[in-house]
Amino acid sequence: MTKQARKISLTRAKELKNAISNYSQFKKQAIIHEKDIKKIYTSRKEQLLDYFNATEDDWNNWHWQMKNRITDVKMLKKFVPLSKDEYEAIEKIAETNRFAVSPYYLSLIGDKETDPIKMLALPSRAEFHTELGKEDPMAEEFTNPAGSITRRYPDRLIINVTNICAMYCRHCQRRRLIGETDHHTSLDDINKSINYIKNNPEIRDVLLTGGDAFLLSNERINYILKELRKIDHVEIIRFGTRTPVTMPQRITDELVNILKKYSPIYVNTHFNHYQEMTEESKKACEKMANNGLVLGNQAVLLKGINNDKYVMEYLNHQLLKARVRPYYIFHAKRVSGTTHFIPKIEEGLEIMEHLRGRTSGLAIPTYIFNSPGGLGKTPLLPKYIMSHEGNTYKIRTWENKVIEYTEKD
Ligand code: SF4
Known part of the structure; x- marks a missing residue:
């Protein structure tokens, strides 16, 4: 290498280092924040174990976690500081839109009033404003040809x-499906869904979701997978689950041993904030990856939680370390009682603009707008082609450097 080339390289390297200096600062703070959250987690976990007179083995058992979900505000107040206003709002909203939080996830709630985990898990007064949304903006009701299917695309469908x-x-x-009680889809509806798939050979990809598909028993999961794998045209099976985030105890050896028999199995999880990436959740993801399951993350862009370029960048980096590929960032849908979470599309585009170039493509999910009425997903992207005349394009780079490119005939 010539001296001149080295000099140019060093100047460029300095420029690139400067381009992520703000993120580097953010990362240092996030690491401190994670340590604080870990302390809160440890102490609240002890408090919960004391209260339930439970052991570490209980804590690690997903049935125990489900049985002891916190579902009423009086009990909630014993573990999470709530103002009088918060207490009253939660009590009132829970009359129509119940809440339930696993002890594990409850332990992750930080001290701040605007803590992201608290906002994700506990009802707030903003949910009273139901007039700006619809119960079912995706019109899923009209996309159910049989059993408990949702079909919106040519070659794939969902079984709820x-x-x-x-x-x-x-x-x-x-949230309209959460209802007043917990129930799994009946075996009859599951069988009708499987029969529909049998009779429609263009369906090559089946997504099991709900609710949370990993909340089914191991036996029921095994049954569904066995039946689906008897259908030659079903190429891949996917699960939609937030258990690695909200109850990683569900990712047991027995479960992954069942899943890996029916490869290829894809698991889409739903981490929204780096505060959700605990040792337990990372281990759960690693266990799945070690057993050949392919992991992707679907985050939802949520105001006050993750509509921040550095939060998203850091989350995506933590996901990759746990072998989960950031797959989608969804623009939140206009669902009644949740519209306070919806950011501006402009904010989502700014995040995408920030990510491109500053981090590797692996850490960049696709930003998706779900068209109302069940019209499906549309990717939203910053504009990189500035103009186009004949076969000449004016294109801007991630650093806003403008180049001209002429295509050869
Ligand atoms: S885990 Fe998924 S289906 Fe269940 S409440 Fe959360 S977003 Fe809804």
């Missing part, structure tokens, strides 16, 4: 297998 979740996220797009 349950309405149960370890934690009822306050931004849930399917």
Whole structure:
């Protein structure tokens, strides 16, 4: 290398280092924050174990976690500081839109009033404003040709297998299905769904979701997978689950041993904030990856939680370390009682603009707008082609450097 080339390289390297200096600062703070959250987690976990007179083995058992979900405000107040206003709002909203939080996820709630985990898990006064949304903006009701199917695309469909979740996220797009009671889809509806797939050979990809598909028993999961794998045209099977986030105890050896028999199995999880990436959740993801399951993350862009370029960048980096590929960032849907979470599309585009170039493509999910009425996903992207005349394009780079490119005939 010539001296001149080295000099140019060093100047460029300095420029690139400067381009992520703000993120580097953010990362240092996030690491301190994670340590604080870990302390809160440890102490609240002890408090919960004391209260339930439970052991570490109980804590690590997903049935125990489900049985002891916190579902009423009086009990909640014993573990999480709540103002009088918060207490009253939660009590009132829970009359129509229940909440339930696994002890594990409850332990992750930080001290701040605007703590992201608290906002994701606990009802707030903003949910009273139901007038700006619809119960079912995706019109899923009109996309159910048989059993408990949702079919919106030519070659793939969903089977809704349950309405149960370890934690009822306050931004849930399917909150209308949460209802008053927990129930799994009947075997009859599951069989009708499987029969529909048998009779429609263009269906090559089946997504099991709900609710949370990993809330089914191991036996029921095994049954569904066995039946689906008897159908030659079903190439891949996917699960939609937030259990690695809200109750990682569900990712047991028995479960992954069942799943790996039916490869290829894809698991889409739903981390929204780096505060959700605990040692337990990372281990759960690693266990799945070690057993050949392919992991992707679907985050939802939520105001006050993750509509921040550095939060998203850091989350995506933590996901990759746990072998989960950031797959989608969804623009939140206009569901009644959740519209306070919806940021501006402009904010989502700014995040995408920030990520491109500053981090590797592996850490960049696709930003998706779900068209109302069941018209499907549309990717949203910053504009990189500035103009186009004949076969000449004016294109800007991630650093806003403008180049001209002429295509050869
Ligand atoms: S886990 Fe999924 S389906 Fe369940 S409440 Fe959360 S967003 Fe809704």
